[in-house]
Amino acid sequence: MTQQTTGHSGTHPDDGVPQPIRGDEGATILGPRNVPLERENPNLLVPPTTDSGTVPNLKFSYAAARNRVLTGGWAREVTTRELPVAKELSGVDMRLKPGGIRELHWHKEAEWAYMLAGRARITLVDQEGRNFIDDVGEGDLWYFPAGLPHSIQGLEEGCEFLLVFDSGDFSENETFLITDWFAHTPPEVLAKNFGVSEGAFADTPVDYEHSRYVFAGKVPGPLDEDAVDSPAGAVPQTFSHRMLAQEPIKVAGGQVRITDSSNFPVSKTIAAALVEVEPGGMRELHWHPNADEWQYYLAGKGRMTVFASGGKARTFDYQAGDVGYVPFAMGHYVENTGEETLRFLEMFRSDHYADVSLKQWMALTPPELVRAHLNLDEQTIAALSKEKPIIVREHMAR
Numbered sequence: 001m002t003q004q005t006t007g008h009s010g011t012h013p014d015d016g017v018p019q020p021i022r023g024d025e026g027a028t029i030l031g032p033r034n035v036p037l038e039r040e041n042p043n044l045l046v047p048p049t050t051d052s053g054t055v056p057n058l059k060f061s062y063a064a065a066r067n068r069v070l071t072g073g074w075a076r077e078v079t080t081r082e083l084p085v086a087k088e089l090s091g092v093d094m095r096l097k098p099g100g101i102r103e104l105h106w107h108k109e110a111e112w113a114y115m116l117a118g119r120a121r122i123t124l125v126d127q128e129g130r131n132f133i134d135d136v137g138e139g140d141l142w143y144f145p146a147g148l149p150h151s152i153q154g155l156e157e158g159c160e161f162l163l164v165f166d167s168g169d170f171s172e173n174e175t176f177l178i179t180d181w182f183a184h185t186p187p188e189v190l191a192k193n194f195g196v197s198e199g200a201f202a203d204t205p206v207d208y209e210h211s212r213y214v215f216a217g218k219v220p221g222p223l224d225e226d227a228v229d230s231p232a233g234a235v236p237q238t239f240s241h242r243m244l245a246q247e248p249i250k251v252a253g254g255q256v257r258i259t260d261s262s263n264f265p266v267s268k269t270i271a272a273a274l275v276e277v278e279p280g281g282m283r284e285l286h287w288h289p290n291a292d293e294w295q296y297y298l299a300g301k302g303r304m305t306v307f308a309s310g311g312k313a314r315t316f317d318y319q320a321g322d323v324g325y326v327p328f329a330m331g332h333y334v335e336n337t338g339e340e341t342l343r344f345l346e347m348f349r350s351d352h353y354a355d356v357s358l359k360q361w362m363a364l365t366p367p368e369l370v371r372a373h374l375n376l377d378e379q380t381i382a383a384l385s386k387e388k389p390i391i392v393r394e395h396m397a398r
């Protein structure tokens, strides 16, 4: 069984508490310790012996992120401040109560979103004055291009979603809010702009502390009642996508759905895969030739070793609510180490999804050439696959 040979932590014979002991190496912890955190990270406490060298941290849990708790819900973010290596993408986990409103706003980065639970109404207006108003539910995506104004509002059941931005330096606390702009524009300018008296703005919020950001609101009525006709018409392409409604690519150990600009055309800067790995299964050894990978774990438990070249490799454990990261081109696998299906999202700052399979690469290279490197026997060469396995099952002992 792989778990014994690859370094899961030893336990004290008496109390079952994990200890950094591997055979004759290591010793019990005598000082202060955080046992629950050590249990969650067995591959940090006792790394596989194949781990080596200094690889930056590639994990941050939303449970350790600062939360902004507000009348309409809450929001917590994982950016370069939390996970410095994650320069290409960042993410926000946001909850809106029934009727709760993410204020009308825009930002410099594009926004991609996956609805985790519940339903929301989203709105957007583009530079041609065309509008988009839609309702989204669990497993749906949206994509708002950089600079275009939008909003999100929780429907009857409220909602929670993951937002992913195409810059690691993004901050949800630095977006262009409509109330913030009103508060910082001279009243006579507002009066002139809107063609009304200054008194019309007497009740608008007056400083940033009082800007709405995420605030309580009334649940809106049916979608058609919220329709606003634009003389320029509706947007030519949809800004939402039903990812869970896509037919998955089914393979031996699980299934995958891929969404990028080929099936969700507006999503020009973010490509994604929703991966489901059955117990005992593993997302195969692979890498991505186009971008860093930003991961969000939806369910189950897994571990990933990232091969960073130059003899460096490091293994991390992940569970629901964790963010993982793989810098550009680094080799990796994601193994289901739990009892339930491991579900996670992979996001890339790219218009297309791309990966290279180690197994397929070797299968499509002259066997003598491959053998000269690795001294593999006939049986192992024969087990290579010219088709990308994507996910593999636990191997059969032979």
Ligand code: MN
Pocket: 105, 106, 107, 111, 150
């Ligand atoms: Mn936004």
Ligand code: MN
Pocket: 286, 287, 288, 293, 326, 332, 346
């Ligand atoms: Mn990957």
